[in-house]
Amino acid sequence: METDFLIVGSGIAGLSLAIKLSGIGSVTVVTKKSRDDTATKLAQGGIACVLSQEDSFVLHEYDTIRAGDGLCHEDVVRTIVRQGPSRIMELEEMGVGFTRREDGELDLGREGGHSRRRVIHSGDFTGSEIERVLVEKAMNNPDIQLLEDFMVADLITLCKLRKTGSAGPEESARCKHRGEERCLGAYCLDSASGKIHTILAKATFLATGGAGKVYLYTSNPDVATGDGIAIAYRAGARVANLEFVQFHPTCLFHSKAKNFLISEALRGEGAILIDKKGRRFMEKYDPENMELANRDMVARAIDMELKRSGAECVYLDISHRPRDFIVQRFPNIYKTCLKFGIDITSEPIPVVPAAHYMCGGIVTNEWAETDLTGLFAMGETACTGFHGANRLASNSLLEGLVMAHQAFERTKTKLSYFKKLGKIDVPPWDSGGAVDMEEAVLISHNWDVIRRLMWNYVGIVRSSKRLALAQKRLEPVAREIDQHYWDYIITRDFLELRNIALVAQLIIQAAAWRHESRGGHYTMDFPCKDDWKWRRDTLLSRT
Ligand code: SIN
Numbered sequence: 001m002e003t004d005f006l007i008v009g010s011g012i013a014g015l016s017l018a019i020k021l022s023g024i025g026s027v028t029v030v031t032k033k034s035r036d037d038t039a040t041k042l043a044q045g046g047i048a049c050v051l052s053q054e055d056s057f058v059l060h061e062y063d064t065i066r067a068g069d070g071l072c073h074e075d076v077v078r079t080i081v082r083q084g085p086s087r088i089m090e091l092e093e094m095g096v097g098f099t100r101r102e103d104g105e106l107d108l109g110r111e112g113g114h115s116r117r118r119v120i121h122s123g124d125f126t127g128s129e130i131e132r133v134l135v136e137k138a139m140n141n142p143d144i145q146l147l148e149d150f151m152v153a154d155l156i157t158l159c160k161l162r163k164t165g166s167a168g169p170e171e172s173a174r175c176k177h178r179g180e181e182r183c184l185g186a187y188c189l190d191s192a193s194g195k196i197h198t199i200l201a202k203a204t205f206l207a208t209g210g211a212g213k214v215y216l217y218t219s220n221p222d223v224a225t226g227d228g229i230a231i232a233y234r235a236g237a238r239v240a241n242l243e244f245v246q247f248h249p250t251c252l253f254h255s256k257a258k259n260f261l262i263s264e265a266l267r268g269e270g271a272i273l274i275d276k277k278g279r280r281f282m283e284k285y286d287p288e289n290m291e292l293a294n295r296d297m298v299a300r301a302i303d304m305e306l307k308r309s310g311a312e313c314v315y316l317d318i319s320h321r322p323r324d325f326i327v328q329r330f331p332n333i334y335k336t337c338l339k340f341g342i343d344i345t346s347e348p349i350p351v352v353p354a355a356h357y358m359c360g361g362i363v364t365n366e367w368a369e370t371d372l373t374g375l376f377a378m379g380e381t382a383c384t385g386f387h388g389a390n391r392l393a394s395n396s397l398l399e400g401l402v403m404a405h406q407a408f409e410r411t412k413t414k415l416s417y418f419k420k421l422g423k424i425d426v427p428p429w430d431s432g433g434a435v436d437m438e439e440a441v442l443i444s445h446n447w448d449v450i451r452r453l454m455w456n457y458v459g460i461v462r463s464s465k466r467l468a469l470a471q472k473r474l475e476p477v478a479r480e481i482d483q484h485y486w487d488y489i490i491t492r493d494f495l496e497l498r499n500i501a502l503v504a505q506l507i508i509q510a511a512a513w514r515h516e517s518r519g520g521h522y523t524m525d526f527p528c529k530d531d532w533k534w535r536r537d538t539l540l541s542r543t
Helices: 012-021 057-067 074-094 126-139 158-164 169-178 227-235 295-309 323-329 331-339 396-413 415-420 441-457 464-487 492-513 532-542
Strands: 002-008 027-031 144-148 150-157 183-190 195-206 245-252 272-274 314-317 349-358 361-363 375-377
Touching: 002 012, 002 183, 012 027, 012 074, 012 126, 012 144, 012 396, 027 150, 027 195, 057 074, 074 126, 074 396, 126 144, 126 396, 150 158, 150 195, 150 227, 150 492, 158 183, 195 227, 195 415, 227 361, 227 375, 227 492, 245 295, 272 295, 295 314, 295 349, 323 331, 375 396, 396 415, 441 464, 441 492, 464 492
Parallel strands: 002 027, 002 195, 027 144, 195 375
Antiparallel strands: 150 183, 183 195, 245 349, 272 314, 314 349
16 A cells, blocks of 8 residues: 555544645554544543633743653743644634633633643543544545554564665665665554555654553553554664653542543542541642642552552542532543442542553654654654653643644655655565464463563562563563564554563663652652752762
8 A cells, every 4th residue: 555644543643643634645544443442532631731811831831841850851842832722723623622611711620730720621521522523524534544453563664675675776875874764654454354564655653642551550541552662663763761651640449440540630629539547648748739749749659558558549539529510520430430339429439540651752853753764753652852751631632732733744844855755665564484373372471461560560669679570571571472473473462462562671671771760750779869960060070
């Protein structure tokens, strides 16, 4: 297959980009399950954006940088925060219905780490409303081809082709002498037929979401297996900040509830955290901000309480707010909890932390460009420098939306370059002598091993010893998976396993390299922040 633009992923970044790019070329969107099976759809909180007189760009930037704990790229923060209002207006024009107050103004929610109310939302199902509108727009656009059940196995890159002799002399010279690596598209598995398609594109955009499934407990959908990070890394792109996994403090604790988040917006509206005896505990950890402290702090506080008391969960209580307010503001959470026998208007909700957001990812510049020419990355799979070491609540949909726009702008300016690119003969996928994997247990066992290991050894609180052990235990598992890759015909489950294994290894390596506690990375061996500036100044003054 050939297309001008190949987009991998159908969440907010992928689809909003597809709609924009369709005006300047042919667009193919591949998504590995159904079109709306995305993390975007599950987002409850909303989109952080400066829209009120009492707020300012500087305040939003300040809150983002403070949460990022010293690792945000300030120029990127400025770009994203300041584009917020225009991008939100585009969503509204497309038909996204955000909740408005009686006076007609947008209702602004509050979440941890924000100094002002600035989270626009559609009740507590913001992501699902956005996804609905974007899917509808994309499906009705004749220039967008949306392929469901298509999963990228690997990217096709020029230098790899050169090694196999498929690239022409001019292209080979670019690789050899300029070290330029270019992405030519991707090999995609069509899960329905089992066939691997070669999709060639002038530019490829990864918008594959996060990697929560690397952990045993996560708020993420099943599709969040770190695919973008894994395939970009294998193709030679840099990845960064993978040690900064954000754990959401409050996922519903119930044996039958899978991955159900209890939005931080509840704490924004006054919900308090209590232990099983009804005692409020956040004052021990952050007396100033209490339940609205940054997420890393609240998640660690809960982790500490659980370890100290041996309890299975703590509780989030909003029952002191009027019943009508709760039902109207949080209809989705109210109904879902009721289904599990919990009436949140009259009783506390049992909650535990779970892996929620990957702050690191594929390194990009502020135009979403990666190290490979023709390869872009956006949204949770990318590391733009916006989130630093810890993402501020509700900044992720904003980042996905703005970075998709940035990628669009860059593609427009490089359009003549992309259109002039010559055709390269790419050999079809060769599965050699691979045979069917007859025993699914080969996948399910390793799937479980990795996720349990990551939860227990590379979780909210880490130590050098546990990281070293995790690294050692993962090595043979990763080797076995690599071997299977050549021996067996690939399936989606297998590709996902291969990706979580690689991303787990990368997270562990990144965490082991960071000899300090910062943002979402906390290690008992280096509990304090290493003050790099202080060290540099001291060293300079000594020399
Ligand atoms: C939430 O609603 O608590 C999640 C929002 C986010 O992760 O930004």
